[in-house]
Structure formats: C-alpha cells, structure tokens
Amino acid sequence: MEKEKSKYPxxxxxxxxxxxxxxxxxxxxxxxxAFSRRLDIETFHxxxxxxxxxxxVINTILLITSSYFVVQALKLVKQKDFKKxxxxxxxxxxxxxxxxxVFLILKxxxxxxxxxxxxxxxxxxxxxxYFILIVFHFAHVLLGLVILYNLFCNTKKGLYSPKDHxxxxxxxxxxxxxxxxxxxxxxxxxxxx
Amino acid sequence: xxxxxxxxxxxxxxxxxAFLAGQLELxxxxxxxxxxxxTFMKGCLIIEYFMNLSEVQVKYRIIPTVWLxxxxxxxxxxxxx
Numbered sequence: 001m002e003k004e005k006s007k008y009p010x011x012x013x014x015x016x017x018x019x020x021x022x023x024x025x026x027x028x029x030x031x032x033x034a035f036s037r038r039l040d041i042e043t044f045h046x047x048x049x050x051x052x053x054x055x056x057v058i059n060t061i062l063l064i065t066s067s068y069f070v071v072q073a074l075k076l077v078k079q080k081d082f083k084k085x086x087x088x089x090x091x092x093x094x095x096x097x098x099x100x101x102v103f104l105i106l107k108x109x110x111x112x113x114x115x116x117x118x119x120x121x122x123x124x125x126x127x128x129x130y131f132i133l134i135v136f137h138f139a140h141v142l143l144g145l146v147i148l149y150n151l152f153c154n155t156k157k158g159l160y161s162p163k164d165h166x167x168x169x170x171x172x173x174x175x176x177x178x179x180x181x182x183x184x185x186x187x188x189x190x191x192x193x
Numbered sequence: 194x195x196x197x198x199x200x201x202x203x204x205x206x207x208x209x210x211a212f213l214a215g216q217l218e219l220x221x222x223x224x225x226x227x228x229x230x231x232t233f234m235k236g237c238l239i240i241e242y243f244m245n246l247s248e249v250q251v252k253y254r255i256i257p258t259v260w261l262x263x264x265x266x267x268x269x270x271x272x273x274x
Contacts, residue, residue: 009253010245016253023260030264034271057212061205064235067243068201075197169245176243180236180257184264187232191215192225192272 011170019177022140026181029136030188033129040125047126048193050119055110056190060182062099062106063141067179069096070148070172077160077168086158093152096175100145107138133185137178144178147171200242207231225272229265236261 009016037044073092076085111134114120114127121131151171154160160168194202211231214224237258241247246254 006249009249020256020260023257027260027264031267031271034268038271038274053212053215057208060208064201064204064208064239067239068197071197071243071245173244176239179243180239180261183235183239184232184261187211187228188268191211191228192268193215193221 009173011166011173015170015173019173022177022181026133026136026185029129029133030184033133033188036125036129043124044126045193047124047130048190050114050117051130051190052110053190055106056186059103059106060186062103063179063182066096066099066103067176069093069099070175073151073155074165074168074172077155077165078162080162082160082162083158086155090152090156093148093155097145097148097152100141100148104138104141104145107134107141111135130189133189137181137185140178140181144175147174197242200238204235204238207235222273225269229269233261233265236265 069092073089073096076082076089076092079085082089111131114131119127121128148171151168154167208231211228214227219227240254240257240261244257246257
C-alpha cells in the first residue's frame with residue numbers, strides 16, 4: 001500500500017514562504033545572467049575562464065555532503081530511541097557546520113583572489129552578476145550556519161523529540177534550499193560556456 | 194546501501210561528471226544539454242529526498258520543481274537561441 005502523503009511540507013509553513021521567495025529572487029538573477037550573456041558572449045566567455053572550476057566542484061561537494069549530514073541528523077531525531085542517538089545527531093550537525101565553514105573560507109579566498117587581480121563589481125557585466133550572486137549566496141550560507149548552530153545547541157540540550165521536531169525541519173529545509181541554489185549557480189557561473 | 198547515501202553518491206557523481214564533461218572537447222550544444230540535464234537531476238534529488246518533499250502532497254512539492262524546470266528551460270533558451 002502506498003504511504004500516505006503529509007498534508008504540509010516539513011517544518012513551519014513560514015519557512016516555506018521564505019524559501020519560495022528566495023527561489024524566485026535567485027531565479028530572476030539566474031535568468032538575467034543567461035540572457036545578459038547573449039548580448040556580449042565574448043566578454044562572458046573570457047571572464048568565465050578566470051574562474052577556478054575546481055574550487056566550484058569542491059564547494060559543491062562540501063555543500064551537498066553538509067546537506068546529507070543534516071538529513072542524517074534529522075533522521076535520528078525522528079527515531080523512537082532518539083535519546084540514545086543524541087550524540088550521533090550532534091556529531092552530524094557539527095560536521096554539517098564544519099563543511100559550511102570550509103565552503104565560506106574557500107569562497108573568501110576566491111573573492112580575495114579576484115580583488116587582488118583588480119577585478120570588482122564594475123569590471124564588466126559578467127563580474128557584476130558574479131559578485132552579486134556569490135555574495136548574495138554567501139550571505140545565505142552564513143545565515144544557514146547560524147540556523148545550524150541553533151539546531152546544534154538545541155539538539156545537544158535534547159530539545160527535539162520524535163514528536164516535536166518542527167523547528168529542526170524548518171532549519172534543515174532552509175539549509176537544503178541554500179544547497180539547491182548553489183547547484184544551479186555553480187552550473188551557470190562556473191561551467192556553462 | 195542506505196537510501197540517503199545513494200542520493201549523496203549520485204549527487205557527487207553528477208557533479209564530477211558535469212565537471213569532467215566540461216574538460217572534454219565536446220560539441221557545445223551537447224555539453225550544454227548534458228550540463229543542464231545533470232543540474233536538473235541534482236536539483237530534483239535535493240527537492241525530493243533532502244528537502245523530503247517526496248513525502249508531501251503534490252501541490253507543495255510542485256512549486257520548487259516548477260521553479261527548477263522554468264529556470265533550467267529559460268537558461269537553455271538563452272544559450273541555444
């Protein structure tokens with residue numbers, strides 16, 4: 001028999017309104033980037049060659065692995081014997097945060113390298129989109145880390161249970177949204193030529 | 194192998210595949226199609242399994258999926274036209 005579908009998405013409904021708004025906003029930037037490129041393909045192509053795709057790949061793997069750790073922690077929180085698994089869930093969240101921090105450090109190195117080369121927001125249209133999207137996403141990762149830290153502390157205190165974990169689901173959904181946005185951003189900015 | 198581990202492995206595989214495909218001298222149109230297809234698949238995996246929307250009613254899971262489809266389609270239009 002097919003498993004009955006939940007009536008609402010996981011977490012608070014408010015977080016999903018925020019997620020839909022964020023997706024819409026980033027979506028406009030992604031489409032704006034793709035169509036602006038058509039006006040000056042040569043500049044976009046030569047500017048894109050200045051980006052290090054390997055850092056983009058590493059960052060993608062860091063974020064999806066971090067998301068996986070959050071999924072695993074949530075899975076443990078939902079289990080009946082959660083109290084016994086508490087330490088394991090806390091460890092998963094710790095590593096999820098750690099990977100998020102490494103992502104931000106790599107991003108800072110990348111941005112610093114661009115500034116050192118004299119590249120900035122007004123260099124050309126490609127870099128205008130690049131800096132806006134990267135910094136905007138960076139801010140979302142930063143907020144996501146604050147949320148993960150909150151989940152980490154609450155889980156450590158044993159504030160979640162198999163019956164009450166809506167707050168955890170909300171935070172986890174936000175973190176997965178950050179991951180989803182990066183997957184599209186990475187393909188568009190770093191790989192598509 | 195546990196479901197979530199399979200999803201993570203698939204996501205890593207698709208990421209590396211797209212990156213390596215970019216290193217090969219593929220025909221531009223083929224590469225763009227490959228890259229957008231892998232990005233769409235990765236997005237769907239995150240939406241369905243990480244966000245856990247495969248467990249909720251269609252009207253809620255459809256919003257991010259439609260968003261992803263529209264964004265990927267318009268990017269394809271901008272690159273192919």
